[in-house]
Amino acid sequence: MPFSARDLRYHIEDSYPALCTYLQNRAQRYLGKLSFDAFEVDQVVGHVIEYLMRIQLLGGGQQAAPTALDELSDAQFYTFLNRMVQNKAIDRLRRRRLPMNTTGELEEQGNPDDENDPLNAMVEPLWGDIPFANPEDAALEAASQEQLRFILKKCIEALNVAPRQLQAIMQELTDLGASELVNEVRADLSAEQAEAPLPHLSQHKDHAHKKLRLCLQKNSTNLAVMVAIRLTEYGVQSGQTGDITVLLQTLTQTDLSLREVQTGLQHLAQAGLLDWHGEENVSISPAQQKGLTRFYEDE
Amino acid sequence: MSEQFMGKPDPQAQNTLLAQWLYGLLANKAQATTEGPLPVGEDVSFPGQGYHAAFYPQIPNFALALLRQSPNVITRYAPLFFHLLGCPVCHRAYLETYDALRTALADNTRPTTTTLRLSTTAGLATTSPKLLVFLCQLLIGQARTILRQAHREHSDEDAWARTLIQQAMQISRYLMQGTLRQRALRDLVEVASLAQPAQPEVPPTPPMLSYSLLVGAGSGARGRSAIRRADMAARPNEQVSIDLRAGSLEGNITQENDTLILRLVDLAADLRGHSLIISVPLGTLLEPVRWRGGNPYAIRSTGPVASDGTLTTPLGSTDLHLNEPIDRNLVETLFKKLDVRAAEE
Numbered sequence: 001m002p003f004s005a006r007d008l009r010y011h012i013e014d015s016y017p018a019l020c021t022y023l024q025n026r027a028q029r030y031l032g033k034l035s036f037d038a039f040e041v042d043q044v045v046g047h048v049i050e051y052l053m054r055i056q057l058l059g060g061g062q063q064a065a066p067t068a069l070d071e072l073s074d075a076q077f078y079t080f081l082n083r084m085v086q087n088k089a090i091d092r093l094r095r096r097r098l099p100m101n102t103t104g105e106l107e108e109q110g111n112p113d114d115e116n117d118p119l120n121a122m123v124e125p126l127w128g129d130i131p132f133a134n135p136e137d138a139a140l141e142a143a144s145q146e147q148l149r150f151i152l153k154k155c156i157e158a159l160n161v162a163p164r165q166l167q168a169i170m171q172e173l174t175d176l177g178a179s180e181l182v183n184e185v186r187a188d189l190s191a192e193q194a195e196a197p198l199p200h201l202s203q204h205k206d207h208a209h210k211k212l213r214l215c216l217q218k219n220s221t222n223l224a225v226m227v228a229i230r231l232t233e234y235g236v237q238s239g240q241t242g243d244i245t246v247l248l249q250t251l252t253q254t255d256l257s258l259r260e261v262q263t264g265l266q267h268l269a270q271a272g273l274l275d276w277h278g279e280e281n282v283s284i285s286p287a288q289q290k291g292l293t294r295f296y297e298d299e
Numbered sequence: 300m301s302e303q304f305m306g307k308p309d310p311q312a313q314n315t316l317l318a319q320w321l322y323g324l325l326a327n328k329a330q331a332t333t334e335g336p337l338p339v340g341e342d343v344s345f346p347g348q349g350y351h352a353a354f355y356p357q358i359p360n361f362a363l364a365l366l367r368q369s370p371n372v373i374t375r376y377a378p379l380f381f382h383l384l385g386c387p388v389c390h391r392a393y394l395e396t397y398d399a400l401r402t403a404l405a406d407n408t409r410p411t412t413t414t415l416r417l418s419t420t421a422g423l424a425t426t427s428p429k430l431l432v433f434l435c436q437l438l439i440g441q442a443r444t445i446l447r448q449a450h451r452e453h454s455d456e457d458a459w460a461r462t463l464i465q466q467a468m469q470i471s472r473y474l475m476q477g478t479l480r481q482r483a484l485r486d487l488v489e490v491a492s493l494a495q496p497a498q499p500e501v502p503p504t505p506p507m508l509s510y511s512l513l514v515g516a517g518s519g520a521r522g523r524s525a526i527r528r529a530d531m532a533a534r535p536n537e538q539v540s541i542d543l544r545a546g547s548l549e550g551n552i553t554q555e556n557d558t559l560i561l562r563l564v565d566l567a568a569d570l571r572g573h574s575l576i577i578s579v580p581l582g583t584l585l586e587p588v589r590w591r592g593g594n595p596y597a598i599r600s601t602g603p604v605a606s607d608g609t610l611t612t613p614l615g616s617t618d619l620h621l622n623e624p625i626d627r628n629l630v631e632t633l634f635k636k637l638d639v640r641a642a643e644e
Binding site: 012013016017018020021042045046049050051053054055056058059061063064065067068069071072075076077079080081083084087088130131132133135136138139140141142143144145147148151152172173176177178179180181209212213216217218219222225226255256 | 312313314315316317318319320321322324325326350352354355356358359360362363365369371373374375377378379380381382383384385387390392393394395397398399400401402403404406421422423425426427429430433434437438441456458459462463466469470
């Protein structure tokens with residue numbers, strides 16, 4: 001019985017057996033010499049089932065948010081599952097092979113089994129040409145990309161409520177040579193460079209790091225940046241006071257939900273950049289427009 | 300920091316230094332050793348520390364947006380992006396997802412011939428019990444994660460968690476071996492209690508006796524139970540019971556027509572002559588039983604405990620039949636826990 005992503009989401013009782021059969025079939029194919037090892041087959045099958053559960057597709061029903069997999073055609077979804085199985089099988093084969101063979105043995109093994117060895121199907125390294133294939137690439141992107149850097153700056157500035165923690169981070173960034181970022185933060189906060197050394201520096205730094213980690217991974221931070229940009233982009237003049245207004249729906253565009261826009265607006269209101277209490281029309285005074293522009297402008 | 304990163308030429312030296320700092324800031328040292336997959340056949344209903352329910356489900360959408368080169372994709376997914384820097388488990392899932400999605404999108408004309416080879420008779424009854432146990436535990440573990448996340452975010456996801464728990468209960472009825480079913484639903488009562496906030500109909504006082512389901516083959520009553528089940532098909536008219544135990548006290552549930560009857564024996568002297576309030580904590584999770592009085596948390600016995608310490612009272616009615624193994628398994632799950640209190644006169 002064929003199944004689709006939708007079946008797995010809404011009809012788990014009917015589709016789970018077919019999913020298991022399909023995954024077992026694929027796993028046995030890709031596991032090569034290990035295809036009769038029930039433990040290895042279970043490892044591969046279990047990995048994909050666990051993945052489908054964790055992305056909240058399997059049994060997710062209407063409560064779980066739709067995922068990219070829901071958008072795939074049935075053929076694409078099968079190809080997706082097939083590839084997941086293949087990658088995991090190769091991972092298992094590598095784990096089993098590497099500790100058990102010397103380099104010489106591996107070279108000798110090459111001839112007779114070349115055609116049947118699933119590892120040979122992988123011409124390129126598994127994750128070689130994927131963007132941000134390692135976290136360090138992503139870190140470089142975060143430090144270089146304007147808006148991500150801007151979010152970082154805003155999170156550092158949010159430490160202002162704990163001046164010693166802010167000072168500890170500024171000191172750390174200065175020592176690092178990130179003077180440009182330090183100067184931007186100082187300019188935004190109109191803060192002077194502290195001259196007195198900070199007692200208990202490492203303790204303040206640890207607390208600041210924890211807050212920064214939370215802030216960077218918090219949805220409201222980046223939503224506030226996106227909404228601030230859209231407010232000034234899509235605002236329409238209303239009257240002679242210079243106020244501009246924007247409808248909530250206008251701010252969603254194609255990629256934000258209404259709830260996300262509201263989260264971003266709440267964040268901006270809490271930062272004192274807006275007077276917004278849930279109205280459909282967001283009204284912004286000229287002074288607030290300046291503040292918003294300053295909020296997201298990087299340079 | 301890996302050599303790959305250290306050796307990467309970057310004209311913006313300051314960005315490189317900042318990137319190193321950012322990586323050091325976000326990389327969670329506690330997760331340096333990535334967790335392996337949850338093993339099928341072992342207990343998995345407690346997801347590891349590496350599962351971040353706030354981020355993991357976004358990974359496919361992020362990967363698809365990258366593949367489609369959607370505008371502002373990094374900014375749109377900034378929190379996830381920063382999270383991936385420091386979480387090896389989610390980062391690994393991102394890599395797997397991106398690769399599989401890329402293959403799927405590039406291969407959209409391929410016919411689904413593989414599906415034709417699937418057995419048309421595949422059903423839960425013929426699915427490997429190990430994979431059924433695995434699924435039940437994952438569903439219950441997912442419910443626990445969702446409830447904990449909702450608690451942290453001050454939101455209400457009880458309905459979602461209940462749906463997951465109900466699915467686990469429904470699927471577990473196809474596990475014919477009691478010990479496997481017990482294992483599949485090991486954390487059911489605990490997680491279900493998280494999904495059921497304090498309600499006015501729940502008696503405020505702690506129970507005087509708390510019965511648990513007695514399952515599996517072995518000695519004594521458990522052996523009898525297993526024999527009965529094996530013989531069900533041959534002797535359909537024999538009365539089948541669900542056995543309960545609270546310490547040294549025993550009880551059982553039988554069915555007369557469509558009515559479920561609870562029988563408790565050897566109840567303490569101070570309960571004799573008093574009516575009892577029976578609570579079935581999992582009773583609201585599934586609908587097949589119409590509970591007497593309508594509230595499974597407070598079913599009042601039809602009469603007092605007899606002078607010999609015996610109580611026999613109906614609990615409710617159902618269209619399920621205890622003689623049918625799959626029906627019986629589902630009813631049995633409802634009675635994983637049964638609490639008893641003395642009724643106020």
